[in-house]
Amino acid sequence: MPKTQARGGQKPSKSKKDKKPSFVSATDKRKQRRADEGKSIEELGQRALGLVRDGSAGSDMKLFTELPISEATLKGLQRSHFVEMTEIQRKALPYALARRDVLGAAKTGSGKTLAFLIPVLESLYRSQWTRFDGLGALVISPTRELAIQIFKVLCKIGRYHNFSAGLVIGGKKVDEEKEILDKMNILVCTPGRLLQHMDETAGFDCCTLQVLVLDEADRILDMGFKKTMNAIIANLPRQRQTLLFSATQTKSVKDLARLSLERPEYVGVHEKDKFSTPSKLSQYYMVVDLPQKLDILFSFMKTHVKSKMIIFLSSGKQVRFVFETFCKIQPGIPLLHLHGKQKQMRRVEIFEKFMNMPRAALFCTDIASRGLDFPAVDWVVQVDCPEDCDTYLHRVGRTARYDAAGKSLLLLTPGETPAMVKLLAAKNIPIKEISPKSNKVMTVAKQLQHFCFQDPEIKYLGQRAFVTYVRSVFLQKNKDVFSVDALPLEEFAESLGLPGAPKIKYCTKAAAVKNKSYEFDNLLSPEQREKQRQEHVAEIERENAAVDVSDDESEERESGGVQPAAGERAKTRVDKMFMRKNAGVLADHYQKLVDHSGSGNADDDDDDADFITLKRADHALSDSDGDEEDDDEDEEEDDEPVVK
Helix, strand or coil: CCCCCCHHHCCCCCCHHHCCCCCCCHHHHHHHHHHHHHHHHHHHHHHHHHHHHCCCCCCCCCEHHHCCCCHHHHHHHHHCCCCECCHHHHHHHHHHHCCCCEEEECCCCCCHHHHHHHHHHHHHHHCCCCCCCCCCEEEECCCHHHHHHHHHHHHHHCCCCCCEEEEECCCCCHHHHHHHHCCCCEEEECHHHHHHHHHHCCCCCCCCCCEEEECCHHHHHHCCCHHHHHHHHHCCCCCCEEEEEECCCCHHHHHHHHHHCCCCEEEECCCCCCCCCCCCEEEEEEECCHHHHHHHHHHHHHCCCCCEEEEECCCHHHHHHHHHHHHHHCCCCCEEEECCCCCHHHHHHHHHHHHHCCCEEEEECHHHCCCCCCCCCCEEEECCCCCCHHHHHHHHCCCCCCCCCEEEEEEECCCCHHHHHHHHHHCCCCCEECCCCHHHCCCCHHHHHHHHHHCHHHHHHHHHHHHHHHHHHHCCCCCCCCCHHHCCHHHHHHHCCCCCCCCCHHHHHHHHHHCCCCCCHHHCCHHHHHHHHHHHHHHHHHHCCCCCCCCCHHHHHHHCCCCCCCCCCCCCHHHHHHHHHCCCCCCHHHHCCCCCCCCCCCCCHHHCCCCCCCCCCCCCCCCCCCCCCCCCCCCCCCCCCEEC
8 A cells, every 4th residue: 555645745754653762861860859959948048038037037927837948847747746836936947947046935845846956957958968068966955864855856857858866965885976976967965975075086076067056055054064065165166056945044044145156036935924834834832841741742642543743852862762662552653763863774764654654653853854845744743842943943844835734733841831932923933822631631651660660771761861851951052941950850750761860960060050150251242151151061061971871879780880899898909990991881781772773873872963952063074974964884775876
């Protein structure tokens, strides 16, 4: 059959099968993808600058999708169920995304963590940071637990980015951290361990740093890290973005801001609020004699067995004693305890377990009072009076978070009540007095006495709890609230189940100071008196380094501290030598004490940093690993870097 001719003598067009397919190489695809990404980054930067330039600073935005942030960050936020911004996020994020320095102040539970983690991810994304570019962001936190929590949130919202991230805190093996440190783009750390790596790790270099974040800055300084922070900042490049967030704006925080921030944008929320605490937080206090505190606590727990509560005590020894004895009495609610002397792995385990429990009671020191976000906490109970209003605010901040409802109860002795209530009122903290129902109060003193009689370990813990509480009151600065002379020591010891009050040199020394003439002291300036007071406390600390808390002569004989006299025979040189040798040796049943909770040595009371009263002095820079509970001898838990 003859072929048909095309019109005008043109050849017929080739069929689709005859066309040569166009070929695009993988290199061309990567180039196109990078070009598109570059345009997207430029557009995001222009949008961020536009928010700040027009003066609105995103005040009308409510959702994260309205922010000029990357698709990877948005996807991570959505997968983590973060949809609507809180007030601090609405005010801080526009300035932070525009790469301005930010000084943020907000109440606890207001969402400060996302307010600095989103800018960290976006800053590195817009700089097209890779894992080969070195360290790009530092997030410094005061405590290990808070650092762990920040790191987990970072892993959730940053899961679709290609940055490497690491957690550097005390309680881990330094050598293992050194091996991976130079490969990290983002580091979440505590101050002491960070400075240690700056001093000791050869390959660790911060010269490429883009963003520095200081979370809970007031807490960092309160814990005595001022010199450490100054040394860290001196090692960082001046050209960087700094984000500083804190619940309270103290003079020390402002000094740190002047040192580390350059023309910062101040972002404060809740400043115009009538009260300093969330509106949905109901706050109560109860006047209770010191010997009745454990009765009230047990009765409260017994009547709130379906609640989730956090119970604050002044020291780790008190936490251990109350936890061990209440586990035997069984108030009808699951019990956990958390304090600074526990091993790192154990603390993380307890932290995560309490987070996932619908109802439980967590006994803890102020280690859990800052930044930690426990979901759905119904009650915060403060068995011991906080040292100041800021500590009170951070304790009650563990409940009523993110517009949820919550309640708090503060137990005050009659001597503490007038001055403490006055201080709370001056800080615009609304708190109401309530009284216990007499028919609901149950006594636990007899049961505690039985436990102390049957179990030497419980008796020893009771003695240490007694000593640490009295010592914490003695070391308080605000003597209008705290007075060791007003404590009913014998009755308090009896309420703990002890046969008598252990002898403490603090009380003897305090009585001597009380009877001293202060005519000369009145001539001194307040600074000189404070220096004298600190020297006096340091002297007493040295004297009490080896205080034996045994409450009767028989226990002293058991421990070898006092040898019984053999008639009227004079002591020979050998006798005196053995007396000196055995002076600090505990009895067999004391030596066998073990902490079944994994909390470490039971005898390291003099290093207990959990007092509500004692603020730590500035750390010596030679002891760089000095964060709140950093101790390289703790158990290790390997933290693999998040490298995607």
